Structures are given as C-alpha cells and as structure tokens.
Amino acid sequence: MDAVARAGKNGDDVEIPTVKVTMLGTTGSGKSTFMLGMYATLSAGLRGYFVYAQDQDDHIDLTDAWDRLLDDGLLPPPTTEERSRRYEFVFTQGFDTLLNIDWLDYRGGALTDRKTARDTAELQQRLGQSDSVYLVLDGNAVGRWVRSIVEGEGDNPSLRLERIQRELKVQDMTAQLNRCVGERRKAGLPAPSVVALITKMDTLPVTSGLDRIDAINLAVEHLPELLPVVTSGLTTLVSPVQLGEFGTEHHDTVDTQRVNPTHLHKPFVFTLMQYLWSGIEDNETELENLAAADVAAATELERLRSGVVRSLRNRGRINSLQSEKQRRRSAAESRRSTVNLMNSRVQQLRDELMNLPIYRNGKLAP
Amino acid sequence: MKIVMLGHSNAGKTTYLTAAYYAMQHDPRIFQISAGRRDHRRLMRSGRVLAAGRGYPPPSDARSVHEFVASRDGIDPVEISWIDHRGGAAVAKTADGQARRLQEDLSAADAVLLFGDAERLVGHTHSQREIDTLVPMLLRAFGDRGGSSTIPFAVLITKVDALGDALDELRPALHRPFTALMDGVRRAEWAVARSFEVACGPSARNVVEPLLWIMQAVIDDRIDTHYTGLDASLATMRTKVAEDKVSARFRAHVNGVPTGQAIVRGELEKAIGALAALRPLHTVARELAAALAHLGAVEPDGAPEGGQHQAVPS
Incomplete structure (x- = not known):
C-alpha cells in the first residue's frame, strides 16, 4: 500500500494510502460492467461516502458509458488489450479523502494468455503489488453449478466440479492470486484481501432452479469446493452483485427498464474496511x-x-x-x-x- | 472573493447573476454592490427586461468574470469576482479549455453556487443523474481543502415560480437530488451549506438571499479573524508583562530590540484596532441575520426547515 501526503485541514500532512485493486476473471464475466455500475453508484454518494475519478476525462467516459446503458441499453464492450485502462479513483467520506484507489481494467484474456502478450506481463507484474484482488465468477455459471449440486447430475461430482472450474478459469485465477500472495510476502507486505465477486446475480435463480436466497446460500456454502483458495487463510468477501435483470442470454444491448444495480458498492466498502481493520x-x-x-x-x-x-x-x-x-x-x-x-x-x-x-x-x- | 457558479446549460446561472445584481441595486439596505460602468449598464438593462417579464439574458457561451465591489460604511469593501461558465463546461472533457478552466476556478473558489432547474428536477427522469455528474468536479476541487476560511456552498433551485401551487408538494423531489452532496458538504468543517428556492423575473423569490448569505459567511470569517488576532495580542501582552524585569529591559536595550513595554504598546494598538473593526462588523452581522431570518434554520440535508421561503420582492 503506497501513501501520498496531502495537506490536512490544519495544514499538517496526512497520509492518504493508495490501494491497488486488480480484477481477475474470464472474458465476459462482467468486470468492466461491474466497475461501471460501481462508479455510477458511488460517484453519486452513498451514506456520505463517494468515489470519484481523479481525471475529469475518465469521469466523463464512465458517466457517458453509464448514460448509454440507461438511455440505450448499451453494455460496455469487452476490454481489449488496446483498451486496457488505468483509473485513479478517490474514496472519500464527504470531502475527506480516505483512500486512493489504483484500478486497472484488464481484458479477461490476459488471465490465460502467454506472458508475451503485453498486458499479460503487465497484469502479472501488477498482481505482486495488489492490495486487493477481486476474483470474478460469472453468476450464470455459478447458478448452473448450484443446480448440478442440487440435482446431483449423473456424472462424477469431481468431473462436474472440474468442468465448471475450467469454465471459470479457477486454476488460472488461483495461480495468479498465489503468485500475488508470494510476491507480497517476499516484499514483507500482508496478503491481499480477496473478493469473490459473483456477477449477474439475477441469473442465479434461473440457472440454478432455486430462489435467489437459496441459490446464493448454496453457492456460498460450497464455495470452498469451487474456489479452494478462499479457505487458504486469506480474508475473502463473497459478494453477489448485479447490474440489472437481463436474463441468461448474452446481448450487447439490454432492456433499459431492467437496469437495477444491486450491491455494486459492497466490494469497495469491503476493500475500505480491510484497510481500516x-x-x-x-x-x-x-x-x-x-x-x-x-x-x-x-x-x-x-x-x-x-x-x-x-x-x-x-x-x-x-x-x-x-x-x-x-x-x-x-x-x-x-x-x-x-x-x-x-x-x-x-x-x-x-x-x-x-x-x-x-x-x-x-x-x-x- | 471568488464566487463560482456550477450547473448545466439553462439552469439559470446567467439569469440569476443578472437578477441578483439588479435586485441589490434596489435593496441597498446592507451592502451596495457596484460594477464597472459597462458591466453595470449591461446588467441593469438585462435586469429591467427580466424583472418586467419581457425576456431573459442570453445564455453564456464562454467563461465570463464579473468584477463587483460590495461596500458598506465602516468596513473594508469586499471585492467579488463572480465567474459564470457556460453550462456545457461542466460535462466536457479537459481538451475543452473551458472545462479545465472551470475545474481550476472551482479549486480556487471562496463560494460556490450550484444550480438545479426546478422544472427539470421534477419533470425529467435524468435529473438525479445530471446533478450526480457534477459531484466529482466538486469533490476534486474541494477534497481535503485546507485553510481557515469557510466556504459557503449554496444550492440554488431556480425557476420555482414555474411550479406554481405544486411547489409545496414537489419540494421533496426538488431537494432529493442534492441530498448526498449536501450531506457530504455538511460534514466538512470548512464549509457551510444551504439551499434556496429561487425565482428570477416578475415574481422574484429569494434573489438577494443567496448573496447575502455568502456575505454573512465573509463577515463571520472577518469577525473570527479579528478575534483570533485579539487573542494573539492579549497572549503576547500577558507574556511580555510577566517577563518585564529591569534585566530584560537592559538586555533589549543592549541588543537593540524592542523592549517588552514597547511590544505591549504595539499589541495594545493592534487590539484597539481589532475592537474598532469588530463593532461595525457585528452591526452588519446582526443586519444580515435579520435579513435572512425568514429563511429559517437548515435541515440536515441543507434544505430550508419546513421548506417555507418567503417571497421577497426585488
């Protein structure tokens, strides 16, 4: 965690820590969409807390993308290597800065590509400096996995688990997270906090065949099987989120009436809580x-x-x-x-x- | 002092500036506001048209700075740079020089007027989003603001006359988009915040009040500064009187520095000066408090308590 000095109210210097957040997840898992919704929710203020982009141009880009979603139902396009972007967010309570957040929006493919890809190498280097890692799990896939647990589908349970882990790139995410923990330990830094972010929460009942609460409870209960790293001693928040109720089919556009951001701010709050703890x-x-x-x-x-x-x-x-x-x-x-x-x-x-x-x-x- | 207006296009910024200047010329009870001859003529002409309901000043298409002086017998005049930006600057990228300039102006502002158009606030589904878009600009400008002076932060909900009798019923919807922001401002030790329901034109309402409220913060700051100076002088005098011994006087004489007595005399002069300056400031503060008394207290969200604003003829 880096820190920069800022002038305090009485002219004395206060250290404002900078937290580096990195999201890991497959292409289309909802990383950029989550960030967009999170920014829209917190930049407007929530219980006296705000997030804003240091750079006005980033703010305009993010609010324009949010407007496109609310007005025309346009979801943000997947992040490409050319479009990987770094954001500097500031988390405040009222006008008092609590945290600077250094956020990199990566394309999902960087997770599994060979190191030679420019942003894959960059991602790996950055992971060693990350204070908080968000592991993004597509709710659609998690729901299907929950259904298979409930119905006890005919095939071998370990094969079933392996299939879903492959789909969610769990091994790749775990390897990257372990690398991050190792790098930080070598540098004398504490292990990162982890958020297991289940996106597209609205699809959980559809794909699991259960109601939302039961589906979430079952997913949480069995999460250590799906994502064994959560029981490896790291502090991990399990956070189901959604941007709206868009159904299980992937479309580039959605029904604007069904935009309903839910819990998008919670992972950020957890990151701040971890810093406070x-x-x-x-x-x-x-x-x-x-x-x-x-x-x-x-x-x-x-x-x-x-x-x-x-x-x-x-x-x-x-x-x-x-x-x-x-x-x-x-x-x-x-x-x-x-x-x-x-x-x-x-x-x-x-x-x-x-x-x-x-x-x-x-x-x-x- | 630098007053910066922030709001979207057609929120009524230029109209309010014109109406406030014009109204102050007709209500010189507490302060006389003056401008350069050309600006005065232009604002008075536009103000007359506005007050008669014959039209509105043209919207700003670029940044303009109006230099005013608020005068009052017995106190130092307050020089005001009142900055009007085109509405689009608030939502433009920094490649647009005006957006960058607006951000710079906000960072250096001594008072902020944030505008919301009443008709749009209650009749447009995007109104909350539109206000939300402005919030980061303010956070960026005022985040961790140091310094000892207080920043008055006024939300002006304009064109409330257009809502007619529905105003009372619509009041919560008018103030709601500003709640999160006002809550944040209220927590800041360096800011005071309140909102005003404003109408410019023939049925003018709360036109001079935001300006008088800003002046109240200026006067309060001046009073605080004088009392701080007075405290410092008294502390110095107390120390020097306690230290005043023959040996100390002799040392001061040898070293060619002022003696304790000389320092006490100097501090006494300063204290007398501060007290003399405080009397007229307290008079102005009382007059401002009386002129603003009808606004009532401020609710936690910055809205007027009970929501009742008295119509004030301009």
Whole structure:
C-alpha cells in the first residue's frame, strides 16, 4: 500500500494510502460492467461516502458509458488489450479523502494468455503489488453449478466440479492470486484481501432452479469446493452483485427498464474496511510496543533514581528517558485517536456488509 | 472573493447573476454592490427586461468574470469576482479549455453556487443523474481543502415560480437530488451549506438571499479573524508583562530590540484596532441575520426547515 501526503485541514500532512485493486476473471464475466455500475453508484454518494475519478476525462467516459446503458441499453464492450485502462479513483467520506484507489481494467484474456502478450506481463507484474484482488465468477455459471449440486447430475461430482472450474478459469485465477500472495510476502507486505465477486446475480435463480436466497446460500456454502483458495487463510468477501435483470442470454444491448444495480458498492466498502481493520491492527500493535517501552523505561528510571548519588550521576540519562516518555505519550495519543476514528468508520460501514459472508482464516466468519 | 457558479446549460446561472445584481441595486439596505460602468449598464438593462417579464439574458457561451465591489460604511469593501461558465463546461472533457478552466476556478473558489432547474428536477427522469455528474468536479476541487476560511456552498433551485401551487408538494423531489452532496458538504468543517428556492423575473423569490448569505459567511470569517488576532495580542501582552524585569529591559536595550513595554504598546494598538473593526462588523452581522431570518434554520440535508421561503420582492 503506497501513501501520498496531502495537506490536512490544519495544514499538517496526512497520509492518504493508495490501494491497488486488480480484477481477475474470464472474458465476459462482467468486470468492466461491474466497475461501471460501481462508479455510477458511488460517484453519486452513498451514506456520505463517494468515489470519484481523479481525471475529469475518465469521469466523463464512465458517466457517458453509464448514460448509454440507461438511455440505450448499451453494455460496455469487452476490454481489449488496446483498451486496457488505468483509473485513479478517490474514496472519500464527504470531502475527506480516505483512500486512493489504483484500478486497472484488464481484458479477461490476459488471465490465460502467454506472458508475451503485453498486458499479460503487465497484469502479472501488477498482481505482486495488489492490495486487493477481486476474483470474478460469472453468476450464470455459478447458478448452473448450484443446480448440478442440487440435482446431483449423473456424472462424477469431481468431473462436474472440474468442468465448471475450467469454465471459470479457477486454476488460472488461483495461480495468479498465489503468485500475488508470494510476491507480497517476499516484499514483507500482508496478503491481499480477496473478493469473490459473483456477477449477474439475477441469473442465479434461473440457472440454478432455486430462489435467489437459496441459490446464493448454496453457492456460498460450497464455495470452498469451487474456489479452494478462499479457505487458504486469506480474508475473502463473497459478494453477489448485479447490474440489472437481463436474463441468461448474452446481448450487447439490454432492456433499459431492467437496469437495477444491486450491491455494486459492497466490494469497495469491503476493500475500505480491510484497510481500516489492518490499520487498527497495526496501530494497536504499535500501542502495545509503546506501552512495553514505557514499562522498560519506568524500570530503568526507578533503578537510576535509587539513591541520591546515583540519581545525580545519571541526571542526563534520566532527563532523556523522561523526554522519551513524553514523546511516546504524544505518539500513543495520536495513535489512539487514529484507532478511534478508524473504529467509528468501521461502525458506520459495518451495516453495509451485514449478512455478506466473509471467510477469515479459512472459515466463515460468524 | 471568488464566487463560482456550477450547473448545466439553462439552469439559470446567467439569469440569476443578472437578477441578483439588479435586485441589490434596489435593496441597498446592507451592502451596495457596484460594477464597472459597462458591466453595470449591461446588467441593469438585462435586469429591467427580466424583472418586467419581457425576456431573459442570453445564455453564456464562454467563461465570463464579473468584477463587483460590495461596500458598506465602516468596513473594508469586499471585492467579488463572480465567474459564470457556460453550462456545457461542466460535462466536457479537459481538451475543452473551458472545462479545465472551470475545474481550476472551482479549486480556487471562496463560494460556490450550484444550480438545479426546478422544472427539470421534477419533470425529467435524468435529473438525479445530471446533478450526480457534477459531484466529482466538486469533490476534486474541494477534497481535503485546507485553510481557515469557510466556504459557503449554496444550492440554488431556480425557476420555482414555474411550479406554481405544486411547489409545496414537489419540494421533496426538488431537494432529493442534492441530498448526498449536501450531506457530504455538511460534514466538512470548512464549509457551510444551504439551499434556496429561487425565482428570477416578475415574481422574484429569494434573489438577494443567496448573496447575502455568502456575505454573512465573509463577515463571520472577518469577525473570527479579528478575534483570533485579539487573542494573539492579549497572549503576547500577558507574556511580555510577566517577563518585564529591569534585566530584560537592559538586555533589549543592549541588543537593540524592542523592549517588552514597547511590544505591549504595539499589541495594545493592534487590539484597539481589532475592537474598532469588530463593532461595525457585528452591526452588519446582526443586519444580515435579520435579513435572512425568514429563511429559517437548515435541515440536515441543507434544505430550508419546513421548506417555507418567503417571497421577497426585488
């Protein structure tokens, strides 16, 4: 996670972290469409939170594409190598910047192409720097898989699973994600957070033959079989999303009356929550270190002050220990206020992720 | 101070600017607003036509800056650069120089007037999207804005006279598109926000109020600045009086620096100056508060409490 300094309200510098987000998914899985809907939802503001593109031209392109969808039912075309684009988004609470988000919109084929493809090499290099990885699963395929579980289709269950994993390129996504985790570990960085993004949620009931809730519950329950990486210790949000109710057939245009964006902002909220959680953990660890240093300093001070002569002889060291204590106290105060601020933001956002399954340390979090 | 207007084409920006200038000439109770001779003549001519219901000023096709001065006996005049951009600049790419300029103007703005056309807000399915399109431009301009001065942020819902008796019923729909933005502005420590339902023309309504409300923020800032200066002077005086010993005076004399007494005298002069400046500012602040009292308090979403705006003849 990079950080840039910005002038704070009182002229002091505040660090604004930059989170790199990378989406992995097959061609047509809905990566670009998700991003478009997410931007439209959050750029208008939601519960005081906003996302905006740093570059006005990107903003115009994204809103034009959104207008084309709402007015003419035109879905964004698949991302091509020539059209891979990098977006710099800013996540704010009101006008206060919380996060910069560095987003690259890749074509789906970059996932499996040989390294010689320009954007495939770029994708692999970028993965090592990614703080959050979104694994995009086409809801259409997930629904079919759920149906096969329910109906216990005649063929071998492991073959059935393998077929759907092949279709969703699960092995490729997992290999890329593992590469990302490895690269980050080598660089001393924490593992990325993961979002298992089930797009086209509207197709789940159609292809699974179940109602939406049952289909989602079954998909979540069996997700570790489909996507074993979710139980590998990474923190993973399972987030079904949809842009509308467009049916299972793929068309370049859709019925504008059926545009109904649902839950598109939740993965972003999770990315922010992960940042806050990890910030709280880091600050709490540092507070513990400061407290331990205080205890050690208090012991030394007690020893140096025992006896008038010793106390006089060590006056310099005593003074230095006291000023260090003062420095630690103000550092601790500042960290405590950061933790409080982060905790209050977590409280505000918690409702947004309520009822969404999160795997932590290999298990579904309660 | 730089006032920047933001809104789509035909939202009523140029009309409002004209109506506000014209109305202020007829309502000089608190401030006299003046412009250069040519601009004054042009605005007065357009204002007369507008007030008589005989037409509207032509829409802006490029950025224009109107230099005004708001004067009042006893206080320093407020120089106003009021910037009017063509509506299209708000949704153009930066290759269009006017879009870039608008973004720059917003980043340097001391006050923002955001416009929404009432008829469009209630009668057009895209109205929410149209307002949403403007939000990132404001976030970009004001994100993490530092500094100590307060930015007044006014939403002007124009052409409310066209809604006639349906206004009360339609009020929630008029304000809804701005709710998320106003909520964000309200959270910012450096901004104050409120919305105004405005009509320019023969049945003028709330025309001078947005401008007076902006002036209220300017006056409040000046008052704050003077009190901050006064606090600093008193603190310096207190320190210097406590330090004033013969030895300190001797050291100052030897080093050729002002003595504590001299510093105290200087600070006292400053404090007297600040107090003298504060009296007329407080008078203006009281008058502004009285002139704006009919607007009522502001709801959390920036809309007027109870939604009742009193019609003010221009």
